[in-house]
Amino acid sequence: MTGNKRGHGAVIGRLLAGAAVAALVLQAGGAMAEERTKIEWWHALGGRLAEIVDKLIVDFNASQDKYELVGINKGNYEETMAAMVAAYRVGQQPTLVQAAERGFLTMLNSGAVVPVPELMEKQGYDIKWDDFVAPVAGFFLVDGKPAAMPFNSSTPIFWYNADHFKAAGFDKPGETWQEIDTQLRAIKEKGVSDCSMVLANDFFWSMLENYAAIQDQPWGTKANGFGGLDTEFIFNQSPMVVGQLERLQSWMNDGVLQLAGQGLAPDQLFTSGQCSTFVASTAAHAGVESTAKFNWSATFLPHEEGVEPKNSTIGGGALWVMKGETDAEYAGAAAFLDFVASPATQAWWSKETGYVPVTMTAYEAIKADGYYDEHPTREIAILQLSRGTPTDNSRGFRFGNHNQSMQLLVKEVQSVWTGEKTAQQALDAAVEQGNQILRQYEKLHAGG
Amino acid sequence: MPAADGSIEIGGGASRRPRTSGGLALGRLFPRASSAGLKTAHFRQPWLAAGLLTPQLLILVFFFFIPSYKALSLAFVQVDPFGGIQIFVGLDNFLALFASADYRDSAVFTLWFSVVQNVLTLGLAGLFAFATDYVIRGRGLYRSIILMPYAIAPVISGVIWAFLFNPAVGPIAEMLQAIGIPWDPNRRPFDAQLLVIIASVWKHVCYDYIFLVAALLAVPASLLEAATLDGAGHIRRFFAISVPLITPTIFFLIVMNFVYGLFETFGVIDAMTRGGPAGATNSLVYKVYQDGFVQLDLGSSAAQSVVLMIVAVVFTVLQFRALERKVNYGV
Numbered sequence: 001m002t003g004n005k006r007g008h009g010a011v012i013g014r015l016l017a018g019a020a021v022a023a024l025v026l027q028a029g030g031a032m033a034e035e036r037t038k039i040e041w042w043h044a045l046g047g048r049l050a051e052i053v054d055k056l057i058v059d060f061n062a063s064q065d066k067y068e069l070v071g072i073n074k075g076n077y078e079e080t081m082a083a084m085v086a087a088y089r090v091g092q093q094p095t096l097v098q099a100a101e102r103g104f105l106t107m108l109n110s111g112a113v114v115p116v117p118e119l120m121e122k123q124g125y126d127i128k129w130d131d132f133v134a135p136v137a138g139f140f141l142v143d144g145k146p147a148a149m150p151f152n153s154s155t156p157i158f159w160y161n162a163d164h165f166k167a168a169g170f171d172k173p174g175e176t177w178q179e180i181d182t183q184l185r186a187i188k189e190k191g192v193s194d195c196s197m198v199l200a201n202d203f204f205w206s207m208l209e210n211y212a213a214i215q216d217q218p219w220g221t222k223a224n225g226f227g228g229l230d231t232e233f234i235f236n237q238s239p240m241v242v243g244q245l246e247r248l249q250s251w252m253n254d255g256v257l258q259l260a261g262q263g264l265a266p267d268q269l270f271t272s273g274q275c276s277t278f279v280a281s282t283a284a285h286a287g288v289e290s291t292a293k294f295n296w297s298a299t300f301l302p303h304e305e306g307v308e309p310k311n312s313t314i315g316g317g318a319l320w321v322m323k324g325e326t327d328a329e330y331a332g333a334a335a336f337l338d339f340v341a342s343p344a345t346q347a348w349w350s351k352e353t354g355y356v357p358v359t360m361t362a363y364e365a366i367k368a369d370g371y372y373d374e375h376p377t378r379e380i381a382i383l384q385l386s387r388g389t390p391t392d393n394s395r396g397f398r399f400g401n402h403n404q405s406m407q408l409l410v411k412e413v414q415s416v417w418t419g420e421k422t423a424q425q426a427l428d429a430a431v432e433q434g435n436q437i438l439r440q441y442e443k444l445h446a447g448g
Numbered sequence: 449m450p451a452a453d454g455s456i457e458i459g460g461g462a463s464r465r466p467r468t469s470g471g472l473a474l475g476r477l478f479p480r481a482s483s484a485g486l487k488t489a490h491f492r493q494p495w496l497a498a499g500l501l502t503p504q505l506l507i508l509v510f511f512f513f514i515p516s517y518k519a520l521s522l523a524f525v526q527v528d529p530f531g532g533i534q535i536f537v538g539l540d541n542f543l544a545l546f547a548s549a550d551y552r553d554s555a556v557f558t559l560w561f562s563v564v565q566n567v568l569t570l571g572l573a574g575l576f577a578f579a580t581d582y583v584i585r586g587r588g589l590y591r592s593i594i595l596m597p598y599a600i601a602p603v604i605s606g607v608i609w610a611f612l613f614n615p616a617v618g619p620i621a622e623m624l625q626a627i628g629i630p631w632d633p634n635r636r637p638f639d640a641q642l643l644v645i646i647a648s649v650w651k652h653v654c655y656d657y658i659f660l661v662a663a664l665l666a667v668p669a670s671l672l673e674a675a676t677l678d679g680a681g682h683i684r685r686f687f688a689i690s691v692p693l694i695t696p697t698i699f700f701l702i703v704m705n706f707v708y709g710l711f712e713t714f715g716v717i718d719a720m721t722r723g724g725p726a727g728a729t730n731s732l733v734y735k736v737y738q739d740g741f742v743q744l745d746l747g748s749s750a751a752q753s754v755v756l757m758i759v760a761v762v763f764t765v766l767q768f769r770a771l772e773r774k775v776n777y778g779v
Contacts, residue, residue, distance in 0.1 A: 079742075081744075085529045085530060085744055086741070088530055088531070089530070106529075110528070110532070111530060111532040252635070258616060260614075260616060261610070261614050262610045262634075262719070262722060264611070264616065401743075403743065403744070411724070411726055414724050414727075415725075415726035415727075417634070417635050417725060417726075418635050418637055418725050418726050418728070419635075420637075440526060440745075443535065444526060444527075444528050444533050
């Protein structure tokens with residue numbers, strides 16, 4: 001869940017990435033023997049992450065000679081999901097698809113997927129499902145097993161330009177939102193930067209949903225949807241969540257917080273040194289490490305004064321296996337999932353991208369060779385994810401058609417940015433419309 | 449006035465296409481005019497007629513009738529996007545649509561966007577076309593420059609415009625801010641709407657321009673010369689002689705501009721504003737896409753496309769009825 005992937009405007013980048021993938025595919029197709037079974041995988045990773053995914057695919061294809069995995073970037077998570085659904089309706093779906101945590105319940109109830117444990121068992125692979133790190137297991141496991149293979153798991157962290165903080169007279173960002181407020185305003189007033197913070201494209205996740213989790217505020221009833229389809233959104237009733245949106249609004253009005261807008265990825269405004277901070281996925285490591293030319297760092301998400309912070313929630317994607325494929329394709333898909341789940345791939349993937357390792361074995365391995373001592377910002381996400389005991393409000397979110405309600409929330413929040421609505425009015429409207437979607441989903445899936 | 453025929457072909461569409469120009473091998477299939485009770489042109493063997501019609505009919509079936517049927521059948525149900533579950537809900541999708549403030553806002557925006565876009569596009573294209581005659585040196589270059597935007601894909605031009613006007617990094621936005629305009633399409637809905645209009649007009653001016661230049665070329669020089677001798681200036685000649693003679697083209701362009709504004713500005717909007725901020729540039733077509741393909745609410749999306757189809761049909765019929773009488777096809 002990085003800004004990269006949600007960088008709606010980065011169309012050119014995506015086109016170029018697509019062309020690069022196509023070129024790779026052509027090359028691979030020319031060089032490989034004909035008898036390899038082709039396995040199609042649609043993913044949602046763009047920018048630097050797409051390059052790392054391509055490397056993963058090349059490595060998998062080189063590791064065996066029976067299958068050829070073809071990875072295709074279908075845009076961001078929502079676009080990938082939409083493309084997959086459209087393809088599924090006409091029987092043209094890929095074997096594997098990457099879907100975000102937001103689509104978990106939708107995918108689970110879709111009737112269009114083959115549960116991963118079932119597939120792995122049938123194909124004779126033995127995966128230790130109890131090896132997943134707690135935050136991943138807590139979100140993805142249904143009756144002790146995941147319906148999909150957790151792949152790229154992340155959580156938002158607080159990124160900052162250490163040079164800017166020093167120039168404004170601060171050692172590091174404060175731990176509470178109140179301190180952050182003072183610091184961001186000081187950065188602007190002292191003329192250190194015109195843009196104290198840039199709003200990530202997935203701010204609804206990093207600044208609102210995760211805010212609610214860390215502050216232990218309910219987003220919906222029934223344990224944020226874990227308790228049943230008759231859940232309702234209630235985030236508009238939390239004075240803290242409303243206050244958070246009001247804070248963002250006042251930052252925006254005072255020019256402390258900026259929108260990148262279409263045609264520009266917020267990540268670029270941070271990595272170019274223009275904006276001092278941004279709250280985004282730990283997966284931004286891939287992009288920040290390769291492009292930022294200043295003294296950058298990251299820390300835990302802030303919390304409210306006087307609140308004991310809870311864990312943040314997991315974001316990112318899992319790999320789902322679609323129904324309606326041939327046995328040979330399923331064998332290939334299982335081989336790839338086994339490859340992905342192996343500790344070696346996990347450790348490599350986590351180091352390259354900044355995503356958290358999803359298995360304990362991989363986590364211990366990375367820790368054992370001192371990687372986190374050298375790269376302390378890499379461990380923030382997993383520490384923050386496993387902080388304390390998860391409550392019903394911090395375990396995660398499991399809502400039907402959550403993509404839809406999220407889009408409506410974003411639209412309502414935009415009307416706060418434009419000044420048409422107050423924070424309370426916007427959240428009220430988002431809850432009302434979101435609940436209609438939940439009821440519609442409940443109606444459709446009441447039997448299942 | 450044979451010289452004006454060129455503009456009729458362009459402007460009037462098929463209404464005056466010569467019907468008996470079969471020629472060559474097909475000529476023998478056309479009966480003599482003496483065949484009682486038959487129109488001057490008909491096919492004696494039905495298979496040939498059917499054969500000639502088939503490609504067009506197939507295109508209609510696959511790109512119009514089947515999609516329309518699908519849209520109609522989806523408009524009255526709620527479906528799970530994967531197609532597994534389907535519940536008949538009657539008119540619920542339509543009722544929800546008309547009760548929705550978002551949908552009304554989208555309709556209002558689409559209407560004024562289409563009108564403003566139409567007036568600006570036609571006005572600018574008219575100005576450029578009028579000026580073409582007075583550009584003596586480098587006329588080819590002048591035309592090429594005006595025609596160039598048409599060769600650029602809408603998404604690419606959208607990205608370029610979005611970048612130029614981006615409040616954080618865009619050079620044009622910087623200029624606007626320097627002269628005191630608080631330009632910010634991310635937060636000011638009107639700025640976003642203006643941006644979408646500018647980009648759509650820029651993209652479509654060349655289309656209107658080609659047709660207007662062609663039409664103006666067909667205006668008989670004798671009339672213009674006569675007017676000149678009577679003392680009419682450039683502008684008077686343009687409005688009193690040229691414009692009335694090219695009304696069929698103008699009418700055609702008005703229809704095409706509306707079609708463009710209603711249906712083809714998708715790429716531009718998608719690349720520049722994604723319908724935002726807060727739905728300010730969410731045109732009806734973009735909303736169909738957003739609701740159907742991003743939000744996967746296929747029932748509502750289908751209902752919207754049915755409404756849109758009806759609007760388009762009614763609108764076109766009304767337009768033809770209203771304007772046909774005032775447009776002189778028989779120049």
